[in-house]
Amino acid sequence: LFSRGTEFSVADDGQARLKAAGLIPFKYVELSVYRTVSLSESLIWKMGDVFVAALRKRPVVARAKFPASLITSRGLQVRPQEPPPRHADLLPWPTEKHAQLSIAQQIIESGATIELRPKEGTR
């Protein structure tokens, strides 16, 4: 769940693209994710408001989507870390930034996508 905007880019035609930097851990050694299986779109965004936006004091504007299998196939694990509910950490990451970026590129190539938050009233 992204609140910054540097994790993805948006082309002139409005097409959003997930960037490798959006999938690597900064500050910490793990990447924070939420397991969203069986959740409605509106509930996912609501979770973002409550658990991410409130913490960062800025709105959630987009989210990356990928199945857990994309992570585990790259040597990472999904470790549940609650609370908040459905929160998990992705780890262990290599310590070198280039190796982290490389894993992120491969996850994106394998099918991770970005979804921009619909504007209010369009949901």
Place this chain on the structure above:
Amino acid sequence: LENFSSWLERPNSVTIDEAASDRLTALIRAVSTASDEARPVSSGTFQIGREFLEAVPPTARNPEVSIHPDGDVEFEWFLRADRVLTISLSSTGETHYAALIDGRPISGRDVFAGTIPAGVADVLAQVAIPTP
């Protein structure tokens, strides 16, 4: 006036100047719009980033420029999901690069000191330089 007319008829020379200008503009824009959650971009990082862009061949496509939360500058050349180059540059010139060349991962760490390191130059040529 005659010289000016002939200069106008040489679009390639104009393109090169425009490329350098566009790249610098993109760097300035990225620095000035960086998230306040990110570590501020130091003057050293900006200068290294500028020198790096100047070292990129003028025939290369322009990269997307952004700022990492740790204050490093990122240059990214994206053709497709399986053909992409991401470079992260710090104030010391430490350069982390990762690329997919038709899906084949390549990554490494090097130091930029005015000349693009060989490993980076190799993948840059494969991703950023348009093939004739």
